[in-house]
Amino acid sequence: MKTKTDISDLIVSTDTLATLLGFTRQRINQLAKEGILEKQAAGRYPLMKNVQRYIEYLRTGVKDKGDGDEEAQAKYWEEKALHEKAKRETAELKLGQLKNQLHDAADVELVMTNMLATFRSRILSIPEKVSPKVLGVKNLSEISDAINTEVLEALAELSEYDPGMFAGVGVDETEDGQPIPEDLEIGGSTAEIDDQ
Known part of the structure; x- marks a missing residue:
């Protein structure tokens, strides 16, 4: 055979x-x-x-x-290009986070909430701090200066933006995929809200 x-x-x-x-x-x-x-x-x-x-x-x-079906091939390569573009954008976003130029929305919300809560507490405490200083003062200029000083201190605290405040907020991952413990330190003070 x-x-x-x-x-x-x-x-x-x-x-x-x-x-x-x-x-x-x-x-x-x-x-x-x-x-x-x-x-x-x-x-x-x-x-x-x-x-x-x-x-x-x-x-x-x-x-x-058949050989004449270029439309299907074009669609395949178009989809592949979209997939590669999405992968590139994801990598760019991850790089932005690593460079501390891009922050997760939840991290921004946490930091800003803490900053505004501290600011609110600071503003609400102004009458308590200023009252004893201006008690019995008859000069309107001195009363205005005492109030103005406290308000400016509170505003200065609010204006102290540091990108590092967003670093380490929430649970991040290192390059090897291991979680980094949550760090609630913000700008050198804890994220707890004081009721002064």
Whole structure:
């Protein structure tokens, strides 16, 4: 018996192709209906062409509808480009966080809430601090100066922005994916709100 070495024109049955690809007969028929595999006749498939078509389908996720189907290939590459763009944007955002130029919205909310709560507490304590100083003072200029000094101190505290205040807020991860413990120190003082 002579063995055939050229398989380029070999036609196989549904069962043979199913066994070769590791599918059931039904799956082979379904792949043929979807245009992934090519049928030559009922239950007859060109072996080499269909193995190539199926490998191309696995590689690109695009059904091979012949050499003229450039639209499907264009769509595949468009999707791939969008995916790569999303990956690049994610990497840029991560880099911005590492450089302390970009902060998580939850971290910003926590820091700003703490800053504003401290500021509010500071403003509300002004009458208590100023009252004893101005008690009995008749000069309006001295009363105004005492109030003005306390207000300016409170505003100066609010204006002290430091990007480092956002570093370490919440649970971050190091390069090796290990969590960093939450650090609630903000600007050298704890994030707790004092009721003075």
